[in-house]
Amino acid sequence: MSRPFDAAPALARKVFPSGDRRETVIARELYRTGSLRGDFERLASPAVPMADADILSFLLKYFHACLYPGSQDHAVPLGEISDLLAQFYELWPGGDTTGKVLPLAGEYSAYPLRMLTDLPRTAHIFRSVANRPLPPDMVQDPFLGLDLGTGSGIILAAAWFQAKRNGVAVTQLYGVELDTEIGGRTADLFASLGIGEMRIADARDPALYAGLPDGPVAFVGNENVPAPTSRHTAEPFSMIHAALFTALSQRLKKTVFFPEALVVRDREAELDVVLSKNNRFQVPRHYRSLRPKPRSIVIEGRLTKLWQVGKDFRGHIPESWLAVMPGRW
Structure with missing residues (x-):
């Protein structure tokens, strides 16, 4: 179920302008290069371990594809996803989209993406479902x-x-x-x-x-x-x-x-x-x-x-x- 993004509480947290952020959201050595579609094909095999790095990389590519349909078919650099993620996170402290140009799918779509981009929790949930025997x-x-x-x-x-x-x-x-x-x-x-x-x-x-x-x-x-x-x-x-x-x-x-x-x-x-x-x-x-x-x-x-x-x-x-x-x- 969905809700408008401004229904979320205005949380007091420090905001770093995306242009000032030097760290990527995960370490570059953790990031699995290749397309989202390639990840689907590779990780579908039970013979291929699904490690934490695979899951985090998958979620980041999935987030990008949710905003930019078609990107599932090509490799997206980690730095590009990190910059996009930083822009998205900046919507939340005050729920203000003024000056933001993000290709959201309507006014309610930021909330499900907020859930998706809580990376530690979503990764844990994803692992619990995807790896369940x-x-x-x-x-x-x-x-x-x-x-x-x-x-x-x-x-x-x-x-x-x-x-x-x-x-x-x-x-x-x-x-x-x-x-x-x-x-x-x-x-x-x-x-x-x-x-x-x-x-x-x-x-x-x-x-x-x-x-x-x-x-x-x-x-x-x-x-x-x-x-x-x-x-x-x-x-x-x-x-x-x-x-x-x-x-x-x-x-x-x-x-x-x-x-x-x-x-x-x-x-x-x-x-x-x-x-x-x-x-x-x-x-x-x-x-x-x-x-x-x-x-x-x-x-x-x-x-x-x-x-x-x-x-x-x-x-x-x-x-x-x-x-x-x-x-x-």
Whole structure:
């Protein structure tokens, strides 16, 4: 799901003009040269390790392709991406686009790109999906996957790698996005790369799911997780899952979900509630008087506080960049 960029809080952080920045966003020796399309082809093989450097390089190229359609077909220098990223980050401290000339796909498109460009967290999330081993009975053709509120489409791209790196030959991947302009640009990128299709629709509508192909659902991504300072109902995370389970409950028994679970906490009641596929990601009825806020997710099989997501990747990014990086949460 999308929101206008100025809905994000105005964070007090130092801004470095892009022309004054000497460091690239990751070290040049970490950056994998070559095109985004080449990365899709190379990393699809389970015989090729997907290292941290591969993931960070992939995300940077993907960001560039989201802004400049067509760049997925040629190599883009790290310095060019770093300059573009610096311009994008400067939108956020005050939410002011005056004087900025960035080819955004409409006024709402900066928010999904903000999520994408929280590099440490997105890299951790991407790794958790793309490198996840599947049980043998879920490695089947076709592999049906959904990304609900897809935005830039990065989770669906990770799901494509999950399928391919587990030996799946045929994928049926669908991103669902409410915003027409964002969805249109992501659809073009998906079509160019051959990884999936977009549905311009509201993921909270159970009728949406009636048009999907038959068969078990292998993967569902729903990253509409609010910030830890907000009530868990501030984003439609549970509403989307309610619609999904209403329509497809019998097809979700072995589905891999991202996140695997969301833990919300009511501080006054000193009570944690785990939302997972066991309760359809819903707060149980007898706890609905609470006002819980997101606290942790289960990612890569581990309970991880939201602020710790991405910790493994922070060491690859200079502090000067981390200081200006807008966060997912």
